[in-house]
Amino acid sequence: MADIAMTPPSAGQKELGVRTASYIAATRRKQMYSGILLLIFVLMMMSGFRxxxxxxxxxxxxxxxxxxxFPSEVVSEGWANRAxxxxxxxxFFPSLVETVNIAAVSTLIGALAAALVGLLASRGLARWPRLIPVFRRLLDAMRAIPEIVIALLLIYILGGGPVPAMIAIAFHTTGALGKMFSEVAENADQKPVEGLTSVGATWGQKMWLGVIPQVAPDWLSYVLQRFEVNVRASAILGFVGSGGIGYDLKIAMQWGGxxxxxxxxxxxxxxxxxxxxxxLSSRYRQKLVKGS
Amino acid sequence: MSVTDPPMTMQANVLGLFAARRRMSFLVPGVILAYLIYIFFAFDIPGLAQRARMDNAAILMSDFWIHKTHVTRDNRTGAVTVSIDGEARATYPAGKLPEWVTVAEDQTTISLPGGHGVVYDAAGGAQYRHPDYGVIDVQPRDGTLDITLPDGPVPDWISLGDNRISVTTDQGRFSMTRNRTETFRYKAGWALFFFTLDSPFHGKSPGELAALAVSGDRVDPARSNLSHMVSDFWNNGLWRHKDVAWAIFETILMAFLGTFAAAIISLPLAFFAATNFTSIWAVRFGMRRVFDFVRGVDSLIWTIILARAFGPGPMTGALAILITDIGTFGKQFSETLENIDDKQVEGIRSTGANAVQRARFGVLPQITPVLLAQVLYMLESNTRSATVIGAIVGGGIGLLLTQAISTQKDWEDVAYYLVLIVLMVIMMDTLSGWLRRKLIKGDAA
Structure with missing residues (x-):
């Protein structure tokens, strides 16, 4: 009896001790791994910087x-000639309008193309389910090619002006938005689509009446976000290539003082x-998200 | 009356909504269409058709994957050179001409595919032999060219002018003026991609190269064949593999340094912009305006200012990414911080921990996965931005790309860089996706 009474606590204590020890060991090991990872990261940052x-x-x-x-030189000269x-x-206002127009029209064209390709790449919604991987890879490829590459090649063919930048940004936008559109559309409620299927609707009707009304607020929110990005991209492409206020900035910079x-x-x-x-875009996006 | 009234108004309401909806469904496409029409004229799309240089497009597409070998005779001295794309650095040495060119005495015979051929004869003239059309004979006489064509009308692939002739067929191109006789032979693929003409390994098949690499007979007694091969490839003067590899590395380095340094700097700053960590309104407001300002001054402007201070190079690019991202990360991180679960922080507080300890043990563990995901997403997008920023500051693959495009002839280099950029972006996307899954799931488990 005494034996039995004695053993359980000691076994329990032993077990507890083993557990504590293994817990501490595991924590130590984890800390060591994190420490090593951190050290590698710091070394990479430092040598990379060097x-x-x-x-x-x-x-x-x-x-x-x-x-x-440089900024103070620019600002002081600007202040001296503030008149x-x-x-x-x-x-420069027309150039600014051109820059914003490039962003707006490429966002618009890119969003329209992305809606189509994005739906074709969505599981459960695609017109040709077998081609889903094809459309996905297409979107990936469109996203992977930086805008500047397309813009510079198009400048060689089409000459200067806003069109090369517009096409380049629209191309990239299609890839970027297509992926997001398709992610949203895949989470949409399938019931309206099934209802429309039961009355013999075509694919276009199912998408237009069954899917688009559900996803419109989210899609619009992504489009607005993309528009912000594209305004910046359009200014940069103007600086590197041609068209819009970026180009005027490059000319003015080349003059120097x-x-x-x-x-x-x-x-x-x-x-x-x-x-x-x-x-504006963030205010409207908040409204969209709250409204939905 | 009172019973029928509510359905009547409801009906009117519903009809009104329908009408509004119908108006919208015409209005929105109408506005879009009107805007596109405005853009059509504002961007001068009709004039574009005239300005577009489709011949440039054809050159670009063919140069992407076809190279041409020039066989040129200087008609004054009679010297014949064979070079790839007419580049001096890619001229065949006299004894090692390609097998389709034979130089015997004063006569050069060039065989083109499909039975076509060109002979530069000893008298200073040249003959183009077309298997279906016949022989086009050109002889210099008294400072002009004496051209003899087969009977019949002149076909449109022969262009005749005063003192010049050019023949363009699918098999090649031949042109002659008083000073110069030139033949182009086209071949698919990138020329001299692995070894330049001065390398002993040029023109060897992969099998021969593999045999050479493992054999003991050294081409150059000073070093093994394998290291000789690697060095000849790495220092290829035409394709500059070494410089290109460095440029890709610089681009990734810019994205890596910029993104992570920005994350490290903006994390502590984000605490000052989060409502639940900073109760003083003025500090919060100030911090948020700083983030807004940094984001508002576009990366283009930051890049220009930094390029002035630090000169061209990858560090400037990294700093440009760093500054721009501080704004983005600051905003994202402070929003993440506002959404944390306060219970863990309270638990840590109850043990008497100070603010830094609370942040380290109460806050960081819960937000790490989210932050890492945000940072890695940014790394992906910055790999792309680094190409553009490189083009502005003059570093990395962006610089090589703009240089190659501005020569307007090295299109095969442009194609090479393009392929590398796309591969780089896909690689970074895959890597960051893999890390995200690994780190985030690893933390949860």
Missing amino acids: IAEERNAGDFLPGLRQFFS NIPGYVAQ GKYDQVVAIFLMLFLTIVVIDQ
Whole structure:
């Protein structure tokens, strides 16, 4: 009896001790692994930075001291010639409109194409279910090619102007939005689609009447977000290629000193446009998400 | 009356909604159409048809995957050179011409596919032999060209001018002026991709190369064949594999450094912008405006400012990505922080932990998976941005790409870079997707 009474606690204690020890060991091991991972990460960051600094024309610390010299030069020149800025704003306004137009029309075309390809790539909704992988790979490929590549190739063929940038951004937008559209559409309620199938609706009717009304708020929200991204992309493509306010900025920058009042005007316009578009779009997106 | 009234108004309401819906369903496409028509004229799409250079498109498409070998005779000196794409660096040495060119005495014989052929004869003239059409004979005489064609009308693939002739067939192209006689032979594929003409391994089949790599007979006694091969490939002067590999590495490096440094910097800052961690309204407001400002000053502007301060190179690109992403991450992280579960923080607080300890043990463990997912998504998207930023600051594959495009002739290089960029993006997408699954699931388990 005494034996029996004695053994369970000691076995339990032993078990507890073993458990505690193994728990502590496991925690230690986990900490060690995390520590090693962290160390590798820090080493990668440091050596990466060293390599990047070595291959850079200017070094980090001297550059840091100069960081404000260019902006202050630009701002002081812009301030000295502040009387000219309203004139420049008026002069560059058409280019700004062009930049925004490139973004808007490419978002629009990209979204329309993405709606079609996205639905064709959605499980349960596709017109030809066997071709789903094909359309998915197509979207992946469209996303993978950076806009600048398409834009520069098209400039060689089509010459300067807004069209190469428009096509390039629309192409990329199709890939980016198509994936998101298809993810949303796959989560849509299938019942309206089944109802429409039972009355003999065509694929187009099923999508237009059964799926699009359900997914429209989410899709619109993604489209607005993409529009924000595309305004920036359109300005950058103008700078690298041609068309819009980015191109004017490049010309003004190439002049260097003496034209910095133009640079200030363009910076201001670009900044304000992006902030306004971001604000409007985020306000409208919140409304969309709450409304749905 | 009072009984029928509510259904009547309901009906009117429903009808009204239907009408509004119908109006919308015409209005929205109408507005879109009107906008597209406006763009059609604002972007001068009708004029585009005239400006478009479809011949450029044809050059581009064919140069992507076809190379041409030039056989050129300088008619003043009589010297014949054979080179790929007319590049001086890719000129065949005299003793090692391709087998379809034979130089005997003063006569050069070039055989083209399909039974076509060109002979540069000793008298300074040339004959193009077309198996169906006949022989086109061109002889210089008193400073002009004396051209003899077979009988019949001149076909449209022969272009005749004062003192010049050019013959363009599917098999090749032949042209002659007083100064120069030139024949192009086209071949699919990228020329000299592995070894340039000065390498002893040029023109060897994969089997021969494999045999050479393992055999003991050294081509160059100083080093083994394998290391010789690797070095000849790596230092290929035409395709510059070494520079291209560095450029791809620089691009990935920019994305990697920029993204992770931005995440490390914005995580502590995000605490100051989150409602549940910073009770002082002014601090929160200030921090949020900083994030908004950084995002509002577009990456283009940041990149330009940074390029001025740090000069061209990958570090500038990394810093540009870093600054832009601080804005994005700051906003995302502070939103994530506002959505955490407070119970864990309270639990840690009850043990007397200070703010840093609460953040480390109460907050970080719950948000790590979300943060990692956000950071890795950004890494993917920044790999693409790094190409563009490289083109602006002058670093990485973006720089090589813009340089190759601006020469307007190295289209095979452009195709090479394009393939590499797409592979790089797909690789980074796959890697980040794999890491996301691994890290996030690993943390949950």
